[in-house]
Amino acid sequence: MASSEKRLWSSRFSFIRTKRVIFSLTLLVITSVVLIALGTTHILRPKTNPSDDSQRPSDINITADGITTAPGDWKPHNSSTIAEGTPLRIMSLGASLVRGEFSTGDVGFRKTMREELIDIGAVVNMVGSQRFGDMLDNDLEAYGGNRISQIHEHATHIVPELQPNLFLIQVGTNNVLQNRDIDKAGAHMEDFINYLLRASTRSTVIFSTCLTNTVPNCEPKILDVNKQYRDLIKKFASKPVLLAEMHPSEGFPDRPQAIDIGPDGTHPTDYGYSLMGHIFTKSIQEADKKGYLRWPVEDGLEKDGDAGRAEETTTTSATTETSSTRAATAAEV
Incomplete structure (x- = not known):
């Protein structure tokens, strides 16, 4: 039991x-x-999405070259690098400083920058509705005496057509010289940059602070505009936007000093312009390192602006020669 x-x-x-x-x-x-x-x-999951504001570092990123980006490590879809052959369709936007007025050959910073980009393996086409300067690929979108809002307006007529993948902006000095909208410079630049990003969706924007200015009573206003720009870059987290520091006040080396500004107090000497070109080149390389540069829209534009312009010149010359020959033959008859 x-x-x-x-x-x-x-x-x-x-x-x-x-x-x-x-x-x-x-x-x-x-x-x-x-x-x-x-x-x-x-x-x-741990927060690994860099577009999430809550995980971004609070401080902006400033490189040793004075290139500033907003917090985050954003990299867009279809990103590439200069070395991998992404063509740079560059639109330079601004006023007479972008045109290169008072420089030898009126090329300003553009020729220096373009040559440096070619030297590091980039394929470059400068684009815009204007042509200015003694260089083959001399297209740009710059108008002497224009303020930020005016260049913004000009851009609306050409950006949708050309679809640049890289914008270089150097504007704001005329706001100071004309004493117009100085307190609104940052807001106007913000509207301008947001428009460019919307109108050309594969683009990166590099805007720069204003150069030092020796016109009496202008420098304090230049510093005010530059502060607005430095505050503005903080708003562009998770967007392909960089700020290139052109003013010596921040202590970065190789910025145009007062001695590098010409007798009118605003436009640089040739050396000052070449420094601007170096700074923009460094900024483009920083954009490359961050993976911001994207293949431009395929719309029939030449990838190499020099080659396209040379071909255009040859075709024009051949057409002119043929027309002259026909005219001579007709005269003989």
């Missing part, structure tokens, strides 16, 4: 143990499913 009773209790304990094992396994499976589901919905 005792033996039979022992077997009965043993059987009962065995059953209970089996139920516990089944319950434990079931609980483990349920827990695993819940954890997987939470991970899939990112609830329990």
